[in-house]
Amino acid sequence: xxxxxxxxxxxxxxxxxxxxxxxxxxxxxxxxxxxxxxxxxxxxxxxxxxxxxxxxxxxxxxxxxxxxxxxxxxxxxxxxxxxxxxxxxxxxxxxxxxxxxxxxxxxxxxxxxxxxxxxxxxxxxxxxxxxxxxxxxxxxxxxxxxxxxxxxxxxxxxxxxxxxxxxxxxxxxxxxxxxxxxxxxxxxxxxxxxxxxxxxxxxxxxxxxxxxxxxxxxxxxxxxxxxxxxxxxxxxxxxxxxxxxxxxxxxxxxxxxxxxxxxxxxxxxxxxxxxxxxxxxxxxxxxxxxxxxxxxxxxxxxxxxxxxxxxxxxxxxxxxxxxxxxxxxxxxxxxxxxxxxxxxxxxxxxxxxxxxxxxxxxxxxxxxxxxxxxxxxxxxxxxxxxxxxxxxxxxxxxxxxxxxxxxxxxxxxxxxxxxxxxxxxxxxxxxxxxxxxxxxxxxxxxxxxxxxxxxxxxxxxxxxxxxxxxxxxxxxxxxxxxxxxxxxxxxxxxxxxxxxxxxxxxxxxxxxxxxxxxxxxx
Numbered sequence: 001x002x003x004x005x006x007x008x009x010x011x012x013x014x015x016x017x018x019x020x021x022x023x024x025x026x027x028x029x030x031x032x033x034x035x036x037x038x039x040x041x042x043x044x045x046x047x048x049x050x051x052x053x054x055x056x057x058x059x060x061x062x063x064x065x066x067x068x069x070x071x072x073x074x075x076x077x078x079x080x081x082x083x084x085x086x087x088x089x090x091x092x093x094x095x096x097x098x099x100x101x102x103x104x105x106x107x108x109x110x111x112x113x114x115x116x117x118x119x120x121x122x123x124x125x126x127x128x129x130x131x132x133x134x135x136x137x138x139x140x141x142x143x144x145x146x147x148x149x150x151x152x153x154x155x156x157x158x159x160x161x162x163x164x165x166x167x168x169x170x171x172x173x174x175x176x177x178x179x180x181x182x183x184x185x186x187x188x189x190x191x192x193x194x195x196x197x198x199x200x201x202x203x204x205x206x207x208x209x210x211x212x213x214x215x216x217x218x219x220x221x222x223x224x225x226x227x228x229x230x231x232x233x234x235x236x237x238x239x240x241x242x243x244x245x246x247x248x249x250x251x252x253x254x255x256x257x258x259x260x261x262x263x264x265x266x267x268x269x270x271x272x273x274x275x276x277x278x279x280x281x282x283x284x285x286x287x288x289x290x291x292x293x294x295x296x297x298x299x300x301x302x303x304x305x306x307x308x309x310x311x312x313x314x315x316x317x318x319x320x321x322x323x324x325x326x327x328x329x330x331x332x333x334x335x336x337x338x339x340x341x342x343x344x345x346x347x348x349x350x351x352x353x354x355x356x357x358x359x360x361x362x363x364x365x366x367x368x369x370x371x372x373x374x375x376x377x378x379x380x381x382x383x384x385x386x387x388x389x390x391x392x393x394x395x396x397x398x399x400x401x402x403x404x405x406x407x408x409x410x411x412x413x414x415x416x417x418x419x420x421x422x423x424x425x426x427x428x429x430x431x432x433x434x435x436x437x438x439x440x441x442x443x444x445x446x447x448x449x450x451x452x453x454x455x456x457x458x459x460x461x462x463x464x465x466x467x468x469x470x471x472x473x474x475x476x477x478x479x480x481x482x483x484x485x486x487x488x489x490x491x492x493x494x495x496x497x498x499x500x501x502x503x504x505x506x507x508x509x510x511x512x513x514x515x516x517x518x519x520x521x522x
Contacts, residue, residue, distance in 0.1 A: 159370035171367030201343030204361035273305030279419025306332035340376035403505030
């Protein structure tokens with residue numbers, strides 16, 4: 001192409017551009033569009049290119065042919081074929097069936113007939129009889145207290161069986177607000193919130209505050225509800241060895257170093273007052289020291305210590321003389337010692353009010369029945385006004401633990417109490433030297449504990465044993481591998497006399513001795 005032809009082409013292009021521009025300028029608003037395009041290209045050509053791509057994509061999408069989601073080769077069945085498929089279909093069960101071992105255990109499991117208490121009537125395959133009940137968490141037998149019964153019946157007649165609605169809608173009643181205020185005053189916290197279920201209290205409190213990207217440092221021995229709450233929160237979890245303050249310090253320092261140059265996140269230490277799976281007690285003063293030193297918040301589960309520890313039953317904060325305002329969240333149960341139901345979380349006003357709109361177990365569950373709130377309130381008042389109940393309970397705990405003192409019974413003691421001296425749930429485990437000398441594995445140890453429970457029941461003493469923690473899907477290998485040692489759980493009652501406790505303890509000691517002697521001779 002020579003120079004003359006190139007100029008002709010340029011003239012034609014300019015002519016067509018001028019014609020197009022003149023036609024475009026006749027359109028309404030064309031001057032504004034041109035001015036926007038020129039200023040946009042001059043200031044940010046990249047944005048103009050992106051906008052052009054988006055405009056072309058929109059045009060392409062609008063001009064694209066419509067399509068159908070129906071499969072082209074859909075198979076049509078006759079009514080007879082549909083009926084045959086429905087008859088052959090077997091739905092999956094909602095729960096797995098019982099194993100052979102579980103069925104055998106159910107056949108041997110005694111059934112309590114009538115009201116529960118320190119002395120109960122049980123029905124077994126061999127008949128019914130009365131036994132001493134050392135398998136109940138009703139340490140004060142408030143469930144059979146006539147005053148509490150009358151208050152509960154009056155509440156039932158006034159409010160009915162249940163509110164049939166969630167709190168904050170029409171489920172909250174005056175008794176709920178009264179009980180919340182009483183629990184907060186009893187603990188010494190600014191505010192409190194009631195939950196309808198004890199299990200879901202801690203498992204909902206944790207995810208209400210800790211989300212994805214936040215950090216949780218938890219004791220490896222925490223109970224199953226705490227583990228479920230940690231799982232639901234999707235937080236980053238660090239585990240430390242059970243009740244090992246040196247290992248906790250190491251983990252906290254590791255977390256602080258790793259987060260030094262990252263955006264600030266919420267950080268929590270999660271632990272128990274009395275550990276459900278071990279029975280020992282947390283070192284709360286040390287935890288508070290670490291909280292202030294490393295800038296963490298503390299979530300303390302007092303399900304098994306509230307109503308038990310301390311002169312007035314205020315829990316581990318009273319037992320170890322720790323200001324409850326240094327604990328960000330104190331979770332407790334209204335069942336067990338208080339013979340009611342549900343749970344609570346005590347803390348600052350901001351902590352409590354946040355849960356009323358963000359805690360799933362509070363927002364999406366029916367409120368606690370008024371009768372149970374009244375029962376908890378009356379039982380709490382009775383426990384606080386009669387500190388001698390705690391004194392009698394501690395005396396009976398000492399009497400039972402004394403039955404497993406190797407200095408008094410050097411030849412007949414195979415087990416030792418690993419639980420804290422103040423814990424009314426005395427956990428008895430095999431001595432390490434016994435396990436090592438006889439070569440007893442974990443499964444055999446669990447079977448021996450089951451035999452000891454059966455042997456005690458033959459002597460009219462009802463006790464129970466510690467079961468393994470259910471595994472949670474998605475758990476990491478290290479935290480999923482931790483399991484408590486098989487143990488007997490002997491629940492002490494303050495209502496029984498010291499002689500009755502000693503007699504029951506003698507039965508337990510002799511039953512364990514008989515089982516272990518038979519194992520030794522194998």
